[in-house]
Amino acid sequence: MKPSPALNVVLDPVRESLISSSGALLMRETIRVAGLDRVLSVALSSWRPDRAVHDPGKVLLDVATAVALGGDCLADVAAVRAQPAVFGSVASDPTISRLFAALASDDDDAVAAIREARAQARKRVWARHRPLAGVPGTRAGGQVVVDIDATLVGAHSDKENAEPTYKRGYGFHPMTSSIDHGAHGTGDVGVINLRPGRASAWDSTDHITCLDDTLAQLPDNERAQVLVRTDTGGCSKAFLRHITDLGLEYSIGFGGSNAVKAAIEAIPDQAWKAALDGDGEPRDGAQVAELTAWMPPTSRTGTSDDWPPAMRVIARRERPHPGAQLRLSDHNGWRITCFATNTKGPGWTLATLEVRHRQRARCEDRIRALKDTGLRNLPFHGFAQNRIWTEVVALAADLLTWTQILAFDEHEPARRWEPKRLRFRILAVAGRIIHGQRRRRLRLPRDWPWNRLIDTGWSNLRAA
Structure with a gap:
């Protein structure tokens, strides 16, 4: 040798x-x-x-x-x-x-100034090479998808506003947003709103603030067709009504409430349709159905305490993988997950809407990239x-x-x-x-x- x-x-x-x-x-x-x-x-x-x-x-x-x-x-x-x-x-x-x-x-004032500069630079970049396919302001590939999610940032010393977190760690709990570029790209950063460790992942006010700050980052001509995606942490009446009042669309994880359980039990078996995978092919052992008609009316009095009137609730059921434990919201051995949306129109089948919501997982990639770019430690x-x-x-x-x-x-x-x-x-x-x-x-x-x-x-x- x-x-x-x-x-x-x-x-x-x-x-x-x-x-x-x-x-x-x-x-x-x-x-x-x-x-x-x-x-x-x-x-x-x-x-x-x-x-x-x-x-x-x-x-x-x-x-x-x-x-x-x-x-x-x-x-x-x-x-x-x-x-x-x-x-x-x-x-x-x-x-x-x-x-x-x-x-x-x-x-x-400093944060506002830096964000304003970043928004102006984004406008110039997107004007030269728009990272999304299709025509701005249209659904044909031009829809701007804003993903909002909270994450935990650990602290190894007694820093200001570092507190115990809900996962029994210690640090901060910022709310982040990203702009999804689809299958052929990564994603722009919307905003990173730093919060104390005890901040709730379900705080509707923080979600509203994060969305408004993110919309300010978008060029004016890109705000006509925005989709807001979050997990169940964003499923609040106040947040969904805020999105609706802005004239935007949403795809929000919906928790397994008693109304959802009752609808799952009442829905006929023929209402379930085949689900799709990310490539548009049928997903083996997965089905989707709309629960809206089997749930209580979403707006009974028209007050701000109700869900938005145009809200649809869509469920997906799939057999759990071997060894997985069933949850209380599961039904007859099926793993049940739900999301709420107000999207309607030609081409938006239940299976297509469910795939679009599942692609929210890309925001986890954006958060991982942020933590690899200075966010892991403050x-x-x-x-x-x-x-x-x-x-x-x-x-x-x-x-x-x-x-x-x-x-x-x-x-x-x-x-x-x-x-x-x-x-x-x-x-x-x-x-x-x-x-x-x-x-x-x-x-x-x-x-x-x-x-x-x-x-x-x-x-x-x-x-x-």
């Missing part, structure tokens, strides 16, 4: 001018195309001290870039600072800390500083998503990569900057397996 060549490699004390995150040039081009640097600079101009050297918008973008590259605290900006040829002049750690302290002292002690940090996380996550939107075709698998894979294959490639002929060139490794994607992405972004 020949010895491994790696055994003969030694660390040379001589250092060369290399770039360790060459693929991040794609993100820098995305910032240019989206105008994110300009709008952030304008939005945060109130927080720029007199005679300041570093612009607050640029500082926040440098932190977001470090988070997008895999950092999880302010100190990780050092990796960006060490590559001025790509990222320019980067503020020192004390300067960055002072900016976060200044923003946290007026966190409501680095500050103060709650206001951590609110600013969650806005940086949203910026970083959107920066990764917008890079995929602008750089890759919707049928390119790289369009669907989650942050970990995108960093490993594209962003973290090393390179060398060569000076000559009054130009600077970045040379990448000759045999890097994903050079084609980098070249294609760079060309698409430069043409945008």
